[in-house]
Amino acid sequence: MSARKILLPALLIAGALLSVRALCSNRDALRQIVQDECVIHWAQQHSASPCERVGAGYAVLADRKGGAHFLLIPTRTMSGIESPEVLEPGAPNYFDAAWQARDRIVAVVGHGVPRSAVGLALNPKHARSQDQLHIHIECLRADVAASLQSNSERIAGAWSRIDVAGWHFDALRIMGEDLGASNPFRLLADRFPDARETLQDYSLIVAGMQFKEGPGFIVLTGTGLPGELLLDSTCAAARSDPVAAPRAQMRMVPAEIAANKAVSTGT
Secondary structure: OOOOHHHHHHHHHHHHHHHHHHHHHOOOOOHHHHHHHHHHHHHHHHOOOOEEEEEOOEEEOOOOOOOEEEEEOOOOOOOOOOOHHHOOOOOOOOOHHHHOOOOOHHOOOOOOOOOEEEEEEEEEEOOOOOOOOOOOEEEEEEEHHHHHHHHHHOOOOEEEEEOOOEEEEEEEEEOOOOOOOHHHHHHHHHHHHOOOOOOOOOOOOEEEEEEEEEEEEEEOOOOOOOOHEEEEEEOHOOOOOOOOOHHHHOEEEEEOOOHHHHHHOOO
16 A cells, blocks of 8 residues: 555544544434434324334434435434443444445435445444444445455455455455344454453444345454444445445544534524
8 A cells, every 4th residue: 555545544533633623512312312402303293203213222314415315223222332331231233223324325315325335334432423332334335345345255254354446444244135144343342351441442344245145244354444424424435337436435523523513503
């Protein structure tokens, strides 16, 4: 990887994180929206507003910036990927719930979206602007989808290192239509059993995939690029004649910033 290829994204990410810290005054915005509005409205009126839906232990909220971008948010308080609650016995499989919510992407783009175009992402602690766990539900960037497709047959049921659109990740294959039998949080914790205190530094990404053997997923983790930056709310990868997502589509400001601005400014 060239020095320029490393330096430019690093500078953009650093600048974005500074912008996030400067603009975000309420790091509890998502938790407040879910707990103080969505859950209460669902209990009292059977309306999930302003969320899209409220399920067993989670809510799905449309990102305030628009596009085919949604957030899966637990209804209980938990800060993020490092939260021990995600590994508790009987805890909801939040990634499976996020996968089931991909129908919201279809509703926005207005046409079918293949499973290999859908991505779920959880950012590391240092790259998030909200202290309530939330999983991004979007399409994969077109170049990321193409990279995963080209690597798909090399990815097995044991962790291995792969290159995705110029970045290194550990990758794992999961077979199945859904994630009901596989909890990505548990898979990540088992990957690093002696270093769970450092899990806050990792991104966790789940990409749908159609393998030769059948439907499944590719799980990615790493400490380099925040997971959200592998996604694309325009869903270019789902177009019949996809246009490669330019580097500019690497949204350098985490999308949940809009929720903070909406709460703090009323917009």
